[in-house]
Amino acid sequence: MPDELNPRHLRARLLQLAGLIGVVAIVVWLAPGLGSLRTRFEHASAGWLALGVVAEVFSTLSYVVIFRAVFCQRMPWKISYQIGMAEQAANSLLPAGGAGGLALGAWALRRGGMSVDHIARRTVAFFLLTSLANVGVLIVFGLAYAVGIFGAVPAPGLTYGFTAAGIVATAVTLALPALTARIAGRRGRRPPATGRVKKALRATTDALGDGVRDTILLLRQRQLAVAVGSLGYLGFDIAALGASFAAFGHRPAFAVLVVAYIIGQIGGLLPVPGGLGGVEGGLIGTFVLYHVPVAYASVAVLAYRALALWIPALLGSVAFVQLRRTLRAEEQPAVVCQPLAEPIELMRLGRTRDATSA
Secondary structure, eight states, X not given: OOGGGOHHHXXXXXXXXXXXXXXXXXXXXXXXXXXXXHHHHHTOOHHHHHHHHHHHHHHHHHHHHHHHHHHOTXXXXXXXXXXXXXXXXXXXXXXSTTHHHHHHHHHXXXXXXXXXXXXXXXHHHHHHHHHHHHHHHHHHHHHHHHTTTTOSOSSHHHHHHHHHHHHHHHHHHHHHHHXXXXXXXXXXXXXXXXXHHHHHHHHHHHHXXXXXXXXXXXXXXXXXXXXXXXXXXXXXXXXXXXXXXXXXXXXXXXXXXXXXXXXXXXXXXXXXXXXXXXXXXXXXXXXXXXXXXXXXXXXXXXXXXXXXXXXXXXXXXXXXXXXXXXXXXXXSGGGGGGGGHHHHHHHHHHHHHHHHHO
């Protein structure tokens, strides 16, 4: 197990996260000049906040659904839940911009008998599919703004700039299989790579190309679990943010809520536990640019972030303990992913067909 995933370190991160949130709460409650924020917190609607909790729980469950659909469709739901939830706890607690969860999942899947190659390519596919929902929805809403479906866009430069960036990123991603195949063809005419760095670069290139191919194949198969998981993971999280706004008496336009949410989440890439500070600043700043009053944006985002951090952290921490027990109890851990032989073979056949048609 990677040292950063040691239960002792995760417990320490949980305490650190609690301390940081406690400091923020004390500042909001005692600092002069923040009376309006305190007033809004005191008059928050418990019903809407409870609805936000439910939405965030469904978001975490959607993550489990797409995790199972991408990595192993025959994996027992108990294992899928434990790994998927544990990944989300790592994402909330580790300062790795989401990479902590992927590292934990890779460790668990390898311990469960999955091959390194399959983990690598499906990790790329999983990342792309979960990101595709964000990018795809942003492009759709940006184009809808452009043709006037949602009326005048509050921040045209920001909206259209990120929409264009999403289109370019999608085009570059779709071009990766052809690029990696060309690199592999050139590499085949050279002596085998030696040295750790060259081998790592080769493995990374192969994983990127194979991961994009697997992503395209999973989309072509139109699996319901892939669509439900990726869209549910995004949609229920946005619903939790919308419920947080409603709890404090303000409801931004639906298009503003969606677009500002997706753009503001970029702050989560900062290397701090759970993106703490970066996501809040990104969301509040983006909503202000979209003409949402700063007081409402601040209280709603802070409430939403408390839900988005603590629900995955608590549920995932329990799931991580259960996962360790499950893997230890298996006399032959490889049986956890033994049915993977057929899906891997299908992917290989699909890749061969693609290469032949190319």
